[in-house]
Amino acid sequence: xxxxxxxxxxxxxxxxxxxxxxxxxxxxxxxxxxxxxxxxxxxxxxxxxxxxxxxxxxxxxxxxxxxxxxxxxxxxxxxxxxxxxxxxxxxxxxxxxxxxxxxxxxxxxxxxxxxxxxxxxxxxxxxxxxxxxxxxxxxxxxxxxxxxxxxxxxxxxxxxxxxxxxxxxxxxxxxxxxxxxxxxxxxxxxxxxxxxxxxxxxxxxxxxxxxxxxxxxxxxxxxxxxxxxxxxxxxxxxxxxxxxxxxxxxxxxxxxxxxxxxxxxxxxxxxxxxxxxxxxxxxxxxxxxxxxxxxxxxxxxxxxxxxxxxxxxxxxxxxxxxxxxxxxxxxxxxxxxxxxxxxxxxxxxxxxxxxxxxxxxxxxxxxxxxxxxxxxxxxxxxxxxxxxxxxxxxxxxxxxxxxxxxxxxxxxxxxxxxxxxxxxxxxxxxxxxxxxxxxxxxxxxxxxxxxxxxxxxxxxxxxxxxxxxxxxxxxxxxxxxxxxxxxxxxxxxxxxxxxxxxxxxxxxxxxxxxxxxxxxxxxxxxxxxxxxxxxxxxxxxxxxxxxxxxxxxxxxxxxxxxxxxxxxxxxxx
Amino acid sequence: xxxxxxxxxxxxxxxxxxxxxxxxxxxxxxxxxxxxxxxxxxxxxxxxxxxxxxxxxxxxxxxxxxxxxxxxxxxxxxxxxxxxxxxxxxxxxxxxxxxxxxxxxxxxxxxxxxxxxxxxxxxxxxxxxxxxxxxxxxxxxxxxxxxxxxxxxxxxxxxxxxxxxxxxxxxxxxxxxxxxxxxxxxxxxxxxxxxxxxxxxxxxxxxxxxxxxxxxxxxxxxxxxxxxxxxxxxxxxxxxxxxxxxxxxxxxxxxxxxxxxxxxxxxxxxxxxxxxxxxxxxxxxxxxxxxxxxxxxxxxxxxxxxxxxxxxxxxxxxxxxxxxxxxxxxxxxxxxxxxxxxxxxxxxxxxxxxxxxxxxxxxxxxxxxxxxxxxxxxxxxxxxxxxxxxxxxxxxxxxxxxxxxxxxxxxxxxxxx
Numbered sequence: 001x002x003x004x005x006x007x008x009x010x011x012x013x014x015x016x017x018x019x020x021x022x023x024x025x026x027x028x029x030x031x032x033x034x035x036x037x038x039x040x041x042x043x044x045x046x047x048x049x050x051x052x053x054x055x056x057x058x059x060x061x062x063x064x065x066x067x068x069x070x071x072x073x074x075x076x077x078x079x080x081x082x083x084x085x086x087x088x089x090x091x092x093x094x095x096x097x098x099x100x101x102x103x104x105x106x107x108x109x110x111x112x113x114x115x116x117x118x119x120x121x122x123x124x125x126x127x128x129x130x131x132x133x134x135x136x137x138x139x140x141x142x143x144x145x146x147x148x149x150x151x152x153x154x155x156x157x158x159x160x161x162x163x164x165x166x167x168x169x170x171x172x173x174x175x176x177x178x179x180x181x182x183x184x185x186x187x188x189x190x191x192x193x194x195x196x197x198x199x200x201x202x203x204x205x206x207x208x209x210x211x212x213x214x215x216x217x218x219x220x221x222x223x224x225x226x227x228x229x230x231x232x233x234x235x236x237x238x239x240x241x242x243x244x245x246x247x248x249x250x251x252x253x254x255x256x257x258x259x260x261x262x263x264x265x266x267x268x269x270x271x272x273x274x275x276x277x278x279x280x281x282x283x284x285x286x287x288x289x290x291x292x293x294x295x296x297x298x299x300x301x302x303x304x305x306x307x308x309x310x311x312x313x314x315x316x317x318x319x320x321x322x323x324x325x326x327x328x329x330x331x332x333x334x335x336x337x338x339x340x341x342x343x344x345x346x347x348x349x350x351x352x353x354x355x356x357x358x359x360x361x362x363x364x365x366x367x368x369x370x371x372x373x374x375x376x377x378x379x380x381x382x383x384x385x386x387x388x389x390x391x392x393x394x395x396x397x398x399x400x401x402x403x404x405x406x407x408x409x410x411x412x413x414x415x416x417x418x419x420x421x422x423x424x425x426x427x428x429x430x431x432x433x434x435x436x437x438x439x440x441x442x443x444x445x446x447x448x449x450x451x452x453x454x455x456x457x458x459x460x461x462x463x464x465x466x467x468x469x470x471x472x473x474x475x476x477x478x479x480x481x482x483x484x485x486x487x488x489x490x491x492x493x494x495x496x497x498x499x500x501x502x503x504x505x506x507x508x509x510x511x512x513x514x515x516x517x518x519x520x521x522x523x524x525x526x527x528x529x530x531x532x533x534x535x536x537x538x539x540x541x542x543x544x545x546x547x548x549x550x551x552x553x554x555x556x557x558x559x560x561x562x563x564x565x566x567x568x569x570x571x572x573x
Numbered sequence: 574x575x576x577x578x579x580x581x582x583x584x585x586x587x588x589x590x591x592x593x594x595x596x597x598x599x600x601x602x603x604x605x606x607x608x609x610x611x612x613x614x615x616x617x618x619x620x621x622x623x624x625x626x627x628x629x630x631x632x633x634x635x636x637x638x639x640x641x642x643x644x645x646x647x648x649x650x651x652x653x654x655x656x657x658x659x660x661x662x663x664x665x666x667x668x669x670x671x672x673x674x675x676x677x678x679x680x681x682x683x684x685x686x687x688x689x690x691x692x693x694x695x696x697x698x699x700x701x702x703x704x705x706x707x708x709x710x711x712x713x714x715x716x717x718x719x720x721x722x723x724x725x726x727x728x729x730x731x732x733x734x735x736x737x738x739x740x741x742x743x744x745x746x747x748x749x750x751x752x753x754x755x756x757x758x759x760x761x762x763x764x765x766x767x768x769x770x771x772x773x774x775x776x777x778x779x780x781x782x783x784x785x786x787x788x789x790x791x792x793x794x795x796x797x798x799x800x801x802x803x804x805x806x807x808x809x810x811x812x813x814x815x816x817x818x819x820x821x822x823x824x825x826x827x828x829x830x831x832x833x834x835x836x837x838x839x840x841x842x843x844x845x846x847x848x849x850x851x852x853x854x855x856x857x858x859x860x861x862x863x864x865x866x867x868x869x870x871x872x873x874x875x876x877x878x879x880x881x882x883x884x885x886x887x888x889x890x891x892x893x894x895x896x897x898x899x900x901x902x903x904x905x906x907x908x909x910x911x912x913x914x915x916x917x918x919x920x921x922x923x924x925x926x927x928x929x930x931x932x933x934x935x936x937x938x939x940x941x942x943x944x945x946x947x948x949x950x951x952x953x954x955x956x957x958x959x960x961x962x963x964x965x966x967x968x969x970x971x972x973x974x975x976x977x978x979x980x981x982x983x984x985x986x987x988x989x990x
Contacts, residue, residue: 175910
């Protein structure tokens with residue numbers, strides 16, 4: 001342990017702690033821009049500088065380790081002058097049309113400038129750089145004019161996701177974040193996970209918004225606009241609308257969606273249950289008939305695209321089952337259209353996802369098995385929250401309403417899809433029954449829960465030692481994937497989610513620089529599961545109904561057409 | 574003492590870059606002697622000589638070797654920094670061209686002392702002829718057994734790899750140089766840790782300037798006491814001064830460290846025109862307006878400037894200090910790495926502001942702001958480049974404020990925001 005003095009307070013912290021972390025222990029939040037919890041320190045913004053007694057220059061508190069007897073001042077006149085000047089100079093080259101910015105009211109740069117007392121620029125305005133906006137991706141739009149070169153997006157892309165879609169180019173004041181050969185996010189090996197958006201302190205990276213298109217569809221009387229919401233939305237949407245993190249708002253959300261004008265309000269959780277039956281049956285088939293193992297999950301479109309770029313040779317391992325979003329799209333424009341007697345041509349399928357990769361997924365050319373584009377528009381959690389605000393809904397006070405039964409009923413197994421390990425747990429609950437014909441007694445598969453990077457479990461299924469693994473964050477996934485490539489993977493089934501924490505940490509979720517939120521959202525999902533009367537996908541009566549009335553059986557002919565897909569090999573460069 | 578030449582003593586020798594010519598003048602005798610000593614003894618000798626680095630930072634060379642040697646991590650590396658980029662510096666290329674074996678001998682001894690068998694030379698691509706000659710010198714030295722396996726029959730082996738850098742100024746900064754060697758963008762690292770602890774490929778690394786290494790053979794041959802008796806008592810030895818600007822005979826002059834600026838100017842044939850100011854350490858240093866001053870690290874630091882790598886740039890009274898400041902600011906605007914916000918944006922703002930002054934469109938309020946920016950950059954920039962980028966501008970504003978005020982635009986005085 002090391003004891004140091006920070007702003008006249010003795011602080012004792014373990015050796016190797018940075019001054020910034022040590023100050024946090026003492027309830028001092030040192031302003032910072034390029035530092036981000038969980039990422040390697042970069043020390044580029046220099047905002048976190050502090051004065052250390054006896055040192056000639058200021059030191060960056062994000063990188064400097066504590067030392068015994070160190071005396072630190074986090075806000076001396078010298079430090080405050082430095083911080084103001086740095087923020088002033090960053091603002092000088094930053095567009096000042098804040099009202100027009102995605103991150104209006106949630107901008108680190110603006111907040112810090114205000115908090116640190118930057119009120120005006122003390123020099124004449126210069127010509128601002130005008131760089132082209134990267135509009136190439138269906139998921140993510142980058143505006144390099146707003147970029148302050150803090151490198152948080154680069155670090156999350158390189159170090160956490162190991163995707164390397166973006167990096168720095170040029171030098172000096174022309175330094176900017178760009179894609180390989182500057183080809184744009186849509187033309188490089190980007191997984192569209194959107195983690196870069198979640199870490200960006202300003203509005204330089206955002207999702208491609210579908211808000212206006214959805215409003216237009218709602219306003220069109222000739223359209224029947226249907227909406228589905230991913231599992232994790234119900235525990236994160238509230239954060240954007242004045243409720244604490246981890247508040248379960250499924251039923252308020254349904255109500256809000258009806259108030260917005262959607263014609264039918266369903267739930268992606270329904271097709272999450274459907275996914276389990278298809279994917280679970282596929283697993284059972286692979287295990288029983290000696291198919292390619294381990295089977296890899298396919299519900300995360302970020303992971304799927306990553307696989308197509310970096311591990312195309314593992315495509316045979318990936319379950320052919322579509323993601324719940326796309327299953328929903330396909331059955332909505334066939335089964336639902338038939339049941340409700342609606343011309344599928346007029347159906348506009350909107351999905352609300354915690355995810356930017358879903359925007360890419362819905363426009364994949366193969367995703368039109370209903371005969372139409374299965375899913376038309378994808379909104380992120382953030383976009384839905386904005387629509388609710390735009391409509392002036394007092395979300396917190398809305399009366400709860402249910403979703404429509406046909407494609408809206410779900411079990412606890414479906415709801416935990418939103419957290420890392422959830423798909424695995426849901427699959428195990430049903431696979432056990434599919435293999436043994438008996439129900440699993442203890443439905444809580446604890447070893448696959450939690451935020452450990454890679455989780456593993458072994459289950460005894462009537463003598464079969466079923467080995468499973470779960471990875472979240474693409475960097476974590478690589479270890480498991482390399483094992484498969486080498487032929488040493490001991491697992492039968494592996495769940496992979498591109499985003500750290502799973503969908504609760506998705507790139508479309510509320511932007512809050514607080515890692516504890518993911519945990520709270522995940523816990524809320526497990527709590528909903530615990531309180532559900534039915535906790536296994538195969539117990540969902542609407543699932544039984546769709547198979548009886550329409551699909552016949554899992555992996556059947558119609559299922560195969562509507563609910564399964566195939567993958568493409570994509571280049572890395 | 575004034576005429577003592579150590580590093581440039583072969584300058585007038587024909588074919589001085591050839592190994593036989595070098596051997597004929599006692600070349601590689603120091604290496605032989607060093608190999609008969611323990612590495613610790615070599616380090617002790619160099620420490621006792623009080624040799625400090627000639628690249629600009631003036632860090633004691635023997636201490637640097639010792640710190641690297643004492644680190645537990647292995648392997649260790651040694652790098653010869655030949656990425657001479659400071660405008661006004663042109664001494665290393667002279668040595669590389671005329672006496673590559675002297676550099677090489679010093680380098681091999683340094684590697685022996687540090688305890689490494691892998692060395693790298695990082696030079697600017699534009700030094701094409703120098704690189705060719707140096708590569709030839711490496712080949713010759715390897716042929717004669719001064720490089721490679723079991724050097725001169727000892728247990729010590731050394732491989733030296735030559736790297737041509739793309740020539741970015743920032744890659745002369747040692748941690749950016751490591752990145753460049755590793756094939757990455759040239760971005761200086763945050764210190765601590767220092768290169769002697771975590772350097773090239775995260776291993777303990779000594780980086781020595783070309784000129785520094787050239788002193789090593791002489792120190793080993795003639796002894797530390799001999800070296801310590803030359804010139805300045807605290808910073809003994811000679812220094813290559815690169816004299817340029819408004820002097821009659823610009824060039825490289827080897828004089829004892831601590832030579833008076835007046836004597837250097839005299840050696841350079843005197844100021845061309847009327848003396849106005851001088852940059853004693855290239856465009857990274859602050860302006861000096863006097864000529865009667867000892868050119869050593871301590872004296873110049875006390876005078877608010879620095880010796881750096883010894884690029885003495887003379888400015889006469891015909892030269893506009895506003896233009897000097899603007900030129901220098903534009904150089905740093907181009908050459909920063911882009912990592913630190915304060916340097917990345919600060920150098921550009923400074924260049925813009927000074928451009929306006931150059932055009933007679935200055936805003937006087939911005940002068941005060943530039944001085945404050947300079948202070949903040951000194952305080953917060955990560956590497957030397959950012960810390961010194963506004964030295965010239967700030968010292969020009971302080972010393973020649975009238976020239977700047979004369980460039981303020983006419984409708985001046987209204988502060989718009």
